[in-house]
Amino acid sequence: MNYTASELMTVHAARLLRDGDVVFVGVGLPNLACNLALRTHAPNLLMIYEAGVIGARPARLPLSIGDPTLVSGALAVCSMYDIFTLYLQRGNVDVGFLGGAQIDRFGNINATVIGDYAHPKVRLPGSGGSMEIAGWANRCYIITPHQKRRFPEKVDFRTSAGFLNGRAERQATGVRGGGPQVVVTNLGLMEPDESGELILTALHPGATVEEAQANTGWALKVSPNLRTTEPITEDELIILRSLDPQNIYLKG
Amino acid sequence: MTKLCSLQEAIASLVHDGDCVYAAGFTHLIPFAAGHEIIRQGRKNLTLARATPDLIYDQMVAAGCASKVIYSYMGNPGVGSLRILRAATESGQVQIEEYSHFGMISRLQAGASGIPFIPMNQTAATDLEHANPNYRRVTDPYSGREVIVVPALNPDVAIVHVQRADANGNAHIWGILGEQKEVAFAAKHVILTAEEIVAEDVIRSDPNRTLIPGFIVDAVCQVPYCAHPSYTQGYYDRDNAFYLEWDKISESPEAVKAWLDEWVYGVRDSLEYWQKLGSETHTRLAVKPRYAAPVNYGDY
Numbered sequence: 001m002n003y004t005a006s007e008l009m010t011v012h013a014a015r016l017l018r019d020g021d022v023v024f025v026g027v028g029l030p031n032l033a034c035n036l037a038l039r040t041h042a043p044n045l046l047m048i049y050e051a052g053v054i055g056a057r058p059a060r061l062p063l064s065i066g067d068p069t070l071v072s073g074a075l076a077v078c079s080m081y082d083i084f085t086l087y088l089q090r091g092n093v094d095v096g097f098l099g100g101a102q103i104d105r106f107g108n109i110n111a112t113v114i115g116d117y118a119h120p121k122v123r124l125p126g127s128g129g130s131m132e133i134a135g136w137a138n139r140c141y142i143i144t145p146h147q148k149r150r151f152p153e154k155v156d157f158r159t160s161a162g163f164l165n166g167r168a169e170r171q172a173t174g175v176r177g178g179g180p181q182v183v184v185t186n187l188g189l190m191e192p193d194e195s196g197e198l199i200l201t202a203l204h205p206g207a208t209v210e211e212a213q214a215n216t217g218w219a220l221k222v223s224p225n226l227r228t229t230e231p232i233t234e235d236e237l238i239i240l241r242s243l244d245p246q247n248i249y250l251k252g
Numbered sequence: 253m254t255k256l257c258s259l260q261e262a263i264a265s266l267v268h269d270g271d272c273v274y275a276a277g278f279t280h281l282i283p284f285a286a287g288h289e290i291i292r293q294g295r296k297n298l299t300l301a302r303a304t305p306d307l308i309y310d311q312m313v314a315a316g317c318a319s320k321v322i323y324s325y326m327g328n329p330g331v332g333s334l335r336i337l338r339a340a341t342e343s344g345q346v347q348i349e350e351y352s353h354f355g356m357i358s359r360l361q362a363g364a365s366g367i368p369f370i371p372m373n374q375t376a377a378t379d380l381e382h383a384n385p386n387y388r389r390v391t392d393p394y395s396g397r398e399v400i401v402v403p404a405l406n407p408d409v410a411i412v413h414v415q416r417a418d419a420n421g422n423a424h425i426w427g428i429l430g431e432q433k434e435v436a437f438a439a440k441h442v443i444l445t446a447e448e449i450v451a452e453d454v455i456r457s458d459p460n461r462t463l464i465p466g467f468i469v470d471a472v473c474q475v476p477y478c479a480h481p482s483y484t485q486g487y488y489d490r491d492n493a494f495y496l497e498w499d500k501i502s503e504s505p506e507a508v509k510a511w512l513d514e515w516v517y518g519v520r521d522s523l524e525y526w527q528k529l530g531s532e533t534h535t536r537l538a539v540k541p542r543y544a545a546p547v548n549y550g551d552y
Contacts, residue, residue: 027330049279050353051428051430052278052428052429052430053428063330063490063492064279064329064490064492065279065329065330066278066279066280066329066428066430066482066490067279067342067490068280068427068428068485068489068490068539070428071427071428072486072542073542076428077427077428077517078429079430079431079432079433080278080303080353080357080429080430080431081357081358081360081361081431081434084353084354084357084358089354089372089373099491101502108377112350112379112380117379117383118447120342123326123341123342124326125325125326125327125333125334125340126323126324126326126327126350126352127324127325127350127351127352127353127380128304128324128325128327128352128353129353129354130352130354131352131354131355131375132353132354132375134260134375134376134377135373135374135376135377136373136375142330157379157383157518158377158378158379159270159377159379159380161375161376161377164376170376173374173376174374175373175374175375175376176373176398178257207423208525228393231260233278
């Protein structure tokens with residue numbers, strides 16, 4: 001069975017979701033992962049979008065975070081202030097999906113600048129909702145291709161918090177969320193160990209430890225219980241492709 | 253008293269050089285026609301505030317209207333980067349003041365509530381706090397723990413697009429609500445643009461849908477299709493193809509200038525702009541109706 005790296009990552013992200021989870025969703029692969037989970041093992045998934053939409057049932061593929069298809073047929077729509085306070089800050093969100101230009105050894109994310117803040121090499125779009133999602137969602141998942149430039153030892157700017165310089169440091173801030181739980185890449189899965197450092201815990205069929213290490217910017221440790229992920233099924237792939245019929249997000 | 257006037261009159265009397273302008277709308281209801289009118293009237297040195305500057309501010313920056321942008325996500329939603337704004341901030345032509353979405357809308361919530369600042373829980377990510385001195389910490393006097401605070405934002409002018417309003421500016425909004433209500437109450441002046449002007453009876457038939465009361469509104473303008481290439485829920489779809497096209501146009505200053513000449517300086521108003529888009533675009537953006545079940549307010 002042939003599939004793209006994006007399809008592989010999206011299926012594995014979908015499998016991380018639990019039935020009944022309240023998920024803060026972004027457009028692109030996270031949206032596809034949530035809609036796949038909804039149609040497979042998590043029929044009671046509640047999708048929340050930062051634009052203020054609760055219980056969205058998009059009838060077509062949303063192409064922006066505020067696509068009108070998210071509204072028609074949704075359970076509720078509220079202001080952005082309400083979505084960030086009543087839903088996220090209050091602790092009503094189980095899962096947040098995050099992405100960024102750089103993710104470091106402790107799962108901190110940079111979506112702000114490459115280089116110095118005042119005189120950057122590149123100014124990126126910035127936080128949007130991610131600073132608060134990373135702080136306050138109970139569990140955070142990251143979907144990103146496994147490339148060395150995306151995984152530096154330290155990020156240039158901490159837009160959103162992983163475990164800072166270690167799990168204890170995050171805990172000491174008193175922030176409510178549990179931090180990053182899994183990074184899904186095209187090679188496998190990375191998860192934080194007891195210290196909060198991301199280590200390789202699973203490889204997709206055909207991927208190797210050497211490949212993962214060569215594409216990570218720090219000395220990537222390997223879990224003693226390294227496993228191979230369950231192959232993605234034809235059913236998952238058929239449903240997933242039906243969600244992105246024009247292959248806008250899944251082609252890569 | 254009616255506040256009805258043309259968009260040209262509203263911009264001429266309420267938007268001044270150097271003002272802080274907040275054109276509202278999170279992806280939805282972005283008042284592009286008002287942005288284009290500000291460009292035509294040649295306003296300068298504006299501070300442009302929006303959570304997502306979107307194409308409207310990219311175009312206004314391209315036209316030389318702005319000296320500063322206050323924002324929380326500087327991207328072309330669903331596409332990539334805002335090339336013009338990014339280049340202008342990197343060259344120093346435009347100053348930036350950056351927040352997270354929550355920081356940004358919290359500023360509006362404080363401004364709308366008439367309080368000087370507003371607390372937020374900390375997120376454990378402190379780099380933006382260090383980059384933007386408007387983020388401060390204070391001690392919660394009850395628990396003794398630190399909270400993050402941001403100051404109220406009270407723009408000189410808010411521009412808010414809505415589905416329907418009466419001549420006094422009592423406005424019904426549905427779909428994604430973004431920061432429409434908050435910015436209308438936070439701003440010193442409010443320009444309301446509406447797809448339709450309706451009788452006061454229509455507004456009174458569904459008072460729960462009135463997000464903005466007319467008494468805080470200065471000007472009411474009937475501006476159909478004001479939001480294109482953004483959208484108005486139930487009226488027309490988002491023009492995602494144009495968001496992609498802008499990514500290409502904005503690669504070259506010549507193409508941007510040609511686009512502004514043709515689509516902003518070259519048209520009189522939003523109706524001429526909409527006609528110029530042509531029937532193919534109108535058909536592509538048309539949306540089938542999907543009505544809510546009526547509610548019974550009771551005849552008391």
